[in-house]
Structures are given as structure tokens and as C-alpha cells.
Amino acid sequence: MKRRNRRQKRNLKQGILMGAVLVLALLLGLTIGALLTREKEEQPEETETESLWETVEEEPETETTEETKEAKDYPAPVYQFREEEVTVEVEGLEKEYTLAFVNDIHMISDFEAGPVTEESLPTIQQRYDEMFITNDGKGIPSVELWPEIVKYLNHYDFDGVIFAADLLDYSSTTNVQKLKEGMEELKYPLDKMMYLRSDHDYGGWYGGEAYTDDDGVKAQEDILGGDSMEQVLDFGDFQVVGINRSHKNISAEQHAFIDKQLDNGKPTIMVTHVPFYSEVDESLLDLSMQVRNKIYYWHPQAPNYVPDGETQGLIDRMYHGDANVVEILGAHIHASWDGQVTDSLREHVFGPCYQGQIGIVHVIPKGGKVTVNIHEGEETEEETEETETAETESTESN
Template identity: 25%
Template sequence: MRRTNLRVFRAILLIITFTFPFSACGSSASIKKEDITTYQIRIPGAEDSYEFLYLTDTHMIVPDDNESPEISDYEKQRLPVFAVEDVPSSAEQFPQWIHYANEQDFDGLLLGGDIIDSPSASNLEYLNTSLDDLKIPYIYNIGNHDWTYPWEYMTEKGKSEYLPLFNSYMQNNTSIHTKEYEDFTIVAVDNSSNQITPNALEEYKEILSKKKPVILMLHVPLYTKAVLEKAAAVWKGGVVLGGGIHGGIYPDNVSTEFITLTTAKDSPVELVLAGHVHFALKSDIQGEKSIPQIIGDAGYKGKATVIQISG
């Protein structure tokens, strides 16, 4: 995909900046503590304490009239979908969150998917420019909107043309990648297509076999009764992976094995982070082992999550 002309991109940045004079771009001044939900998670044996900022579903849109008419029209139609009264646009918010993450010196920024609303050149350029300002580690998990357009939704073309655009954010492996910490491993697994890929499953098995505690990042939540009930009420459908008999998405054989391993009695998974459904919820995934799952509220609403971890 072609890169946005630098002059055009600078013009876009100016438009974003001056459209919202009440909040300085690159400053955390407009971030409100009441918009941040904090959870404490205990990992037995952890010797240090950690704090992470978790952002998901920001759905950033940076319109560019130099895109194809189809893409340009789509972006203009999508902008009002994510407009929230008295909340800056997600494209304005994101640099503020970057500044806040730097300011608070978190142990990492966790990005849970649908950070951009489509893989347009201007969206990707804005994402890249914003992350260049980040001074702490980050891990990026991909969502269904990050890499797809509705007219090419989950197609082979999307997989071959758009998914590779995220390689640089995901250690050249969009299926699964990790971030190591002294007391645990954060594992980001792509389930944006509502299933787990075979390649991800095989690598996941190797990670779990080390028995080091794992924080698992997904985009689509795993089934719990609480999340399915709320998702069904909001979305009029079961947009969670698992619980097919109850109205969720039936997992295929690979995904079934993935879920079984995650909730096995000897599983080292201590926490699942997810997004996708645009509401905040904490509930337990049931299996041989019960695992807490935290779903982050949608970032386009101005919401974020802080995860505090200790032993």
C-alpha cells in the first residue's frame, strides 16, 4: 500500500490539532482519572510489582481524501459512529494516552486491538508517528477492524495485503508474539477472525510448557456467562469465542484445544485481557482452572484500564 504523502499527512495532523483547541495534542491534560478503571491481579510467586496501561478499541480514523473514493467515503461514514459527546476524537486522544503512559512510567502499554478503524495509509502513518513518541515498551494485538475493510472482510486479500502491514508492531508475527518480564510472559494471540490459527496454537503450546506465568491478550473475549449475556444485549448476538450452545461463537478444533489448554488444571495462564465488545467487564473463565478475564472499555469513549500486578 502506498504511503501518505508527507505534506498531506502534516496537513492532517494540523487539522486534528486545531479542530480541538481545548486539549493540547501530546498532553495528558484532558485525561480524567474517573475514565480509568484499575484492577489488581495477584500472580503467585511474583517478586516485583508491575503496572500496565491497557487501551483497546480506540478505532482511530484519520481521513485522507487522497485515498480511493471507496476508502475515503467509508472513513467519513465511520467517523460519527465513534463520536462521543464531550470526548475528544480517538485520533486526538491517542497521543494524550501516549503522553500519559510516558508520564506515569508504566511497565508497558498494552494495545488490545481495533486501535485503528481500518488499515488505510493515513491511519497507519498516524499510528506509527504516535508510537514513535512512546518511551516505554508496548505490545500490540490486532483486532478485526485494524486490518480489514467491510468489502474485503476476512478475505485472503486482506490477509495477504493488510495483515503484513502490522508486522513491525508485532515482532513480524501477527498470529502470536510475546513480551517477557521477570515474573511472567505477556502473550498476544490473534483471534480477530473469531478463531485461533494453527500456527499460533503450536507456539502457544511451547510457551505454556515453560510453566512461567502467562498474561494472555486476545481481541475477542473468551466465553463467560456474564460477558455473553452483556454482549448479546448490546450487540444482539454472541460476539465471544466459545459457549456456542449458549449463543456464543462455536470454536473450531484448533480454538477448542487452545481454550482447553488455557483453562487446564496446570495452565500457567493467570489473566486474560480482551476487548472487542466496547464495554468493561471482569468475570472468570471456567474450566479445570478458573481464570479472570478483564475486558477493557472502548478507548474511543475516552476509557482506559490500568492493570496492577503483584505477588
């Protein structure tokens, strides 16, 4: 009996022990299962994290692209420039080109002594207030117009930009700095821009002994790639050849360089700040006398611009020689003129930018028509007014 009781107690202990083992095994299995299930459930979150990280890594590229795009989206100028347009037809041209022409800004930015002398301030102020302002009734001074010109050139797309001298009214450290700041903002490569200089771009007339003409000449060397006497824009089908420092007779070296460009036979647009006389149209003389009260261009009887042998030699070749000159573009008179200088050669003289206008040169195939419109897609003032009126009426009706 006692032996049987001991056996029963031993079996009971073994049963309890086995039960405990089974419970522990069950708990262990449940724990492992829970861990595995949790790991499975967490796996998608890890995948999402990796995906999000990849997106984060790609975002800078997207932002960079956006920034680059925005950098090319140049704002329109606030000032609405008048546009003086001229069309030049070229034989054998395969496409149309549009060039901007900027001349005679006569920028003035000195209002206290230092860069200029105390004695010169009244004269400078008078020129700032009365002479070089827009003629649209707003009287915007030239130094305030310059940033708007830069915006205009950047906002629209030109195949080339020509600066045809007298961007400054005189040279000073202040004026030169203003000019450089604008030039450095232009989007165009150097080989698509031409900057011809003339007397006002160099003249240190108001600087006294502290700033002379020599300083003005030196200052121009740091602007827009330098002050080269060899100025050419080559567009393949035609070329633009500039006459730098055209307020003086050309040197033998400059004449030789221009002749070399004309020797290649390409259709050539000649650009000069000081225009050339006409052999067949006296209206240029009439305009010059009316505006300047003298012959203010290259002419045998001009008080300031009498051609010497080198300059006359260039004129003769352009007018009657073998040069394939299709147009002459000038400035300087501060008034617009378009006419024939010979029976077969035309010259266009642009009015000054300080009045609130910019030149546009359309170079098109011979016999063709102008098809490029830089304002394509823009609303006209009338359309803008109509839109605003419609929006106002809609708001009032609501």
C-alpha cells in the same frame, strides 16, 4: 691656568656624560620594572581567561545533560482519561508491576477521496462523527484522542504497554501513517510493548481496488517491530502471552507456540482481542446481547466466533489443563466486564479507549495490595481548584 681650564672642561663633559648614562640606566630600569609589573598584573587576567574557557568547554556537557533530562520529562496529556483498573495476583511474585492496556481506538482520519473511495466517504464520516467519539459529552473523535493516549503513556511510567487490537477502524495509508507517528514517539523499548492486531487493523474495506486487505496486512509489518504471531512479554516472575489475530481461529503453528510458552510453568496472563466464553457466569452473555445484540466472543454458539479444534484445545488447556494461566484479558465487546470463566480462572474485558478511558493492570504478589500509584505527587482536580481559589482570594485581599 689654561691647562687647568681645559681639565675642568673635560671633567665637566665627563660628568655630563656619566649623568646621561645614569639617567639612561635609570630610565631603562624603570621601563623594565614597569614591564615586569605589568606582566605580573596581567597574569591573573590570563588565569581568569583560562578558567572561563574551561567553563565554556564544560557548558555543552551541562546543556546536553539538561536536554537529556528535559527529553525524559514528558508533558501530561491535556485530556483527562478515565482509568479502568484490574488487579492480578501472582503467586511467588517478588515485586509489583503496572501495565497499560490500550484497545479499540478505532482511529479514523480520512476526509476526502484518495486513500478511500468517494462512495465510502459518507459512511466514514458517519462513523467519525457518531460512533467513535468520547462519551463524556465532549465528543472528541478517536483520531484526536490518539496523540493524547501517546502523551499519557509517555508521561507515566509503566512496566509494559499492551495494545490489544482495533487501534484503527479500517486500514488506509492515512490511518496507518497516523498510527505509526504515534508509535514512533513512545518511550518504551520494543520488548516492553505488545501490539496484537485484529480485523479492523487490517481491513482495507473503503479503499476499493487501490487498497485492499492485503495492503492492510502488509502495512502492519512496519509498525512496532512487525506483525508477529509470537507475542510474549517476559517479566521474569511471570509472562504475558498474546493471541494475535484472535478474530480468527488459531493455526496449528500458533497453537504450538502458545503451548510451548505455557509449558515453562510461569504464571501467565493471556491477552486476546476477542474474549472467551464463561462456563460459570452468564452475565457476559447478557452484556454481549445488550451491547452487540449477539454473542460477540468465542463461544460454541456464536455467529462469528465458533472455536475449532485448535482454538478449543487452547481454551480447554487454559480452563482445565496444566497451564498456569492466572488471568485472561480481552476487549472487542466495547463494554467492560469482569468475572469468572471457570471457578478458578478470571477474565477481564476492557471497555474501548475511544470512549476516553485507558486500562491499567496491577500485577501484585498473591495476598498483597496495590502500592504503586502512577499519579503520586500530582494534584487532584479538587486540590487544584482549592489552590486557585486561595490564590484568587489572596490577590483580592491585597
